[in-house]
Amino acid sequence: MKYRKIPDETVRRMPMYLRALSLLEQEGQQTISSRQLADRLHLKPPQIRKDLSYFGAFGTRGIGYPVVSAAQQIRTILRLDVRQKVALIGAGRLGTAVAAYPGFSVFGFDIAAVFDKSPAKIGKKIGRLVIEDMQSVDALEARQIRLAIVAIPAEEAQACAERLVRAGVKGILNLAPCYLAVPKRVKVVSLDMAMALGVLPYYM
Amino acid sequence: MKYRKIPDETVRRMPMYLRALSLLEQEGQQTISSRQLADRLHLKPPQIRKDLSYFGAFGTRGIGYPVVSAAQQIRTILRLDVRQKVALIGAGRLGTAVAAYPGFSVFGFDIAAVFDKSPAKIGKKIGRLVIEDMQSVDALEARQIRLAIVAIPAEEAQACAERLVRAGVKGILNLAPCYLAVPKRVKVVSLDMAMALGVLPYYM
DNA sequence: TCGCATTTGTGCTCACATTCACAAAGTTAC
DNA sequence: GTAACTTTGTGAATGTGAGCACAAATGCGA
Ligand SMILES: NC(=O)c1ccc[n+]([C@@H]2O[C@H](COP(=O)([O-])OP(=O)(O)OC[C@H]3O[C@@H](n4cnc5c(N)ncnc54)[C@H](O)[C@@H]3O)[C@@H](O)[C@H]2O)c1
Ligand SMILES: NC(=O)c1ccc[n+]([C@@H]2O[C@H](COP(=O)([O-])OP(=O)(O)OC[C@H]3O[C@@H](n4cnc5c(N)ncnc54)[C@H](O)[C@@H]3O)[C@@H](O)[C@H]2O)c1
Numbered sequence: 001m002k003y004r005k006i007p008d009e010t011v012r013r014m015p016m017y018l019r020a021l022s023l024l025e026q027e028g029q030q031t032i033s034s035r036q037l038a039d040r041l042h043l044k045p046p047q048i049r050k051d052l053s054y055f056g057a058f059g060t061r062g063i064g065y066p067v068v069s070a071a072q073q074i075r076t077i078l079r080l081d082v083r084q085k086v087a088l089i090g091a092g093r094l095g096t097a098v099a100a101y102p103g104f105s106v107f108g109f110d111i112a113a114v115f116d117k118s119p120a121k122i123g124k125k126i127g128r129l130v131i132e133d134m135q136s137v138d139a140l141e142a143r144q145i146r147l148a149i150v151a152i153p154a155e156e157a158q159a160c161a162e163r164l165v166r167a168g169v170k171g172i173l174n175l176a177p178c179y180l181a182v183p184k185r186v187k188v189v190s191l192d193m194a195m196a197l198g199v200l201p202y203y204m
Numbered sequence: 205m206k207y208r209k210i211p212d213e214t215v216r217r218m219p220m221y222l223r224a225l226s227l228l229e230q231e232g233q234q235t236i237s238s239r240q241l242a243d244r245l246h247l248k249p250p251q252i253r254k255d256l257s258y259f260g261a262f263g264t265r266g267i268g269y270p271v272v273s274a275a276q277q278i279r280t281i282l283r284l285d286v287r288q289k290v291a292l293i294g295a296g297r298l299g300t301a302v303a304a305y306p307g308f309s310v311f312g313f314d315i316a317a318v319f320d321k322s323p324a325k326i327g328k329k330i331g332r333l334v335i336e337d338m339q340s341v342d343a344l345e346a347r348q349i350r351l352a353i354v355a356i357p358a359e360e361a362q363a364c365a366e367r368l369v370r371a372g373v374k375g376i377l378n379l380a381p382c383y384l385a386v387p388k389r390v391k392v393v394s395l396d397m398a399m400a401l402g403v404l405p406y407y408m
Numbered sequence: 409t410c411g412c413a414t415t416t417g418t419g420c421t422c423a424c425a426t427t428c429a430c431a432a433a434g435t436t437a438c
Numbered sequence: 439g440t441a442a443c444t445t446t447g448t449g450a451a452t453g454t455g456a457g458c459a460c461a462a463a464t465g466c467g468a
Contacts, residue, residue, distance in 0.1 A: 007424070007425065008424095008425095009424085009425060009426090010425090011403055011406055012403055014402070014403070014406075015398070015399040015402030015403060016399060018402070019381065019398075019399065033444085033445065033446090034445075034446075035445080040383070041383060042383045042385070044426075044427065044428095045445090045446095046426080046427055046428070046429095046447095046448095047425095047426065047427075049445090049446060049447065049448085050425095050426085050427090050447080050448075052446095052447095053446085053447055053448070057446075057447065059445075059446050059447080060433090060434065060435090060445080060446075061432070061433040061434045061435085061444080061445050061446040061447080062433070062434040062435045062436090062443080062444050062445050062446080063434070063435070063444080063445070063446090064444090064445065064446080065446090077406070078402060078403070078405060078406045079405035079406060079408065080402065080405060084405055086401070093300065093301035093304050093305070094301045094305075096297065096301070097297035097298045097300070097301045098397070100297050101297070101298075101397070101398075103381060103397070103398045104397075104398050104401060106398060107398055107399075107401065107402045109398070109401060146408060147401070147404055147405070149401070170404075170407075170408040171404030171405065171407060171408060172404075173397065173400055173401045173404065175397075177223065177307060179244070179245060179246045181246070187403075187404055187407035187408070189400045189401070189403065189404065191395050191397060191400055193302070193305070193307070193308075193377065193379075193395060194219070194223075194305075194307045194308050194310060194311055194313070195219040195220060195223065195311075196377055196393045196395055197290070197308060197311065197313060197351070197353070197377045197393070198218070198219030198222070198282060198284065198311045199215055199216055199218070199219060199282070199391075199393065200351055200374075200375030200376075200377065200391055200393065201282055201283035201284060201288055201351070201375065202215055202218075202281070202282045202283060203374075203375060203391035204283065204350060204374040204375055204391070211454070211455060212454095212455095213454085213455065213456090214455090237414085237415065237416090238415075238416075239415085248456075248457060248458095249415090249416095249457095250417095250418090250456080250457055250458070250459095251455095251456065251457075253415090253416060253417060253418085254417080254418075254455095254456085254457085256416095256417095257416085257417055257418070261416075261417065263415080263416050263417080264415080264416075264463085264464065264465090265414080265415050265416040265417080265462070265463040265464045265465090266413080266414045266415050266416080266463070266464040266465050266466090267414080267415070267416090267464070267465075268414095268415065268416080269416090409468100410467105410468090411466105411467095411468095412465105412466090412467090412468105413464105413465085413466085413467105414463100414464080414465080414466100415462105415463085415464085415465100416461105416462085416463075416464090417460105417461090417462080417463095418459100418460090418461090418462105419458105419459095419460095419461105420457105420458085420459090421456105421457090421458080421459105422455105422456085422457085422458095423454105423455090423456080423457100424453105424454085424455080424456090425452100425453080425454075425455095426451105426452080426453070426454090427450105427451085427452075427453085428449105428450085428451075428452085429448100429449095429450090429451095430447105430448095430449095430450105431446105431447095431448095431449105432445105432446085432447080432448105433444100433445090433446075433447095434443105434444080434445080434446090435442105435443080435444075435445095436441105436442085436443080436444095437440105437441095437442090437443100438439100438440095438441100
């Protein structure tokens with residue numbers, strides 16, 4: 001396929017494929033067809049084929065996609081083939097849950113530091129990590145941490161994001177219910193649980 | 205505007221507008237223009253006007269939208285004008301955080317029950333709620349609970365969703381990293397933190 | 409009362425995303 | 439070796455949503 005800009009939607013689905021392939025890897029399955037994968041993920045087969053083909057042809061006609069090497073390719077594409085360190089900002093109720101969540105490791109993420117502004121929390125341990133003060137955020141670059149999860153109140157989140165950007169952070173997962181204004185070079189993905197819940201009654 | 209099917213994307217943005225308007229309500233602002241609102245939410249003004257106009261014209265030309273009545277209209281549209289009870293399934297790390305989260309009340313949600321399968325947790329209190337056993341899920345309809353948040357391991361989530369559907373649940377917020385197959389009449393919205401984080405390195 | 413400034417509501421166009429349909433390429437069975 | 443079958447990769451068609459541009463409506467001041 002001649003070069004085309006990769007659609008954002010395609011990129012968004014890649015981790016989905018990677019998760020499924022990682023699972024199949026564990027199950028020991030050698031190959032999977034776009035149809036089988038589509039059934040699992042509740043997508044249409046051509047969607048999957050087109051998505052994967054943006055990054056080159058790595059399936060075998062008549063057979064499907066080789067599970068292990070396709071997974072590895074997607075890891076490379078998404079830059080998840082190297083372990084990515086992540087800073088967690090906010091050791092409150094949600095932050096504590098996130099810090100203990102093993103689910104990030106499927107994608108090679110490693111919560112490498114936790115920060116909070118509350119003096120009562122600084123120095124306390126959360127799993128194997130010691131909660132650090134917010135000053136220490138400024139040294140993230142030296143520690144090769146370029147990703148952050150923001151789990152502090154919405155009113156504090158914008159200032160925090162700016163501090164993270166100054167500290168060299170390149171990507172932010174925002175769990176606070178607000179928009180974060182950042183330079184274009186920084187990517188923000190926001191998840192808002194209340195908003196997600198908010199649409200459900202409409203469809204009842 | 206002649207009748208048109210309301211785009212899913214428009215519905216998805218409505219809670220966003222409602223959150224902003226609720227905030228403005230508190231701040232005591234009387235009216236807001238699409239431009240002002242767009243600046244806050246980082247959208248383009250025509251987007252907001254078009255979205256709102258799907259539900260009828262409720263702005264005033266030359267002025268903007270009346271904050272209080274627009275908020276009330278959106279609440280009615282989204283069926284958030286009546287208090288919605290929500291069941292929480294899973295009182296683990298994430299479930300505990302969710303149970304204590306006050307942010308759902310902006311939209312009129314009320315976590316009305318918490319369930320877990322672990323005998324060690326059943327009967328314990330989590331805030332003002334007592335953790336119930338999974339048997340009790342079957343009685344949700346009688347308690348007028350038609351929404352649920354699923355915060356249990358992915359392997360258990362599908363079976364749980366089926367049980368919820370049998371119990372009359374009409375909408376599910378799924379926090380487990382998996383697809384939930386449910387009848388078409390039931391709406392599922394899934395949030396997957398690891399997947400959201402997974403795209404960030406690609407953009408670095 | 410009139411003209412100017414403001415802002416909504418919406419038809420239209422364009423961009424993006426999904427899905428179809430089929431040729432190309434490979435496998436399997438005999 | 440070949441015929442039947444499977445599945446990929448992709449151009450084209452279709453569907454969906456975003457944004458522009460402008461008419462219509464309203465407010466306000468002179
Ligand atoms: N609890 C949930 O289930 C839940 C669900 C969805 C969204 N959220 C959002 O996640 C965020 C955190 O929620 P929570 O329930 O954990 O709140 P929390 O109050 O339990 O914890 C917030 C933590 O952030 C720390 N903090 C506050 N301001 C800070 C700052 N400027 N810098 C560093 N640390 C700071 C506080 O000391 C506290 O430890 C909020 O924005 C909330 O809306 C929470
Ligand atoms: N912890 C996080 O920050 C986080 C982040 C993103 C997603 N998640 C997802 O949320 C879900 C819960 O995560 P967690 O960290 O709270 O896990 P957890 O292990 O701390 O808690 C899970 C809870 O669910 C209960 N449970 C298990 N099976 C059940 C069943 N069939 N019916 C009822 N209850 C059941 C367990 O008793 C336990 O209390 C998981 O799917 C996880 O992947 C968690």
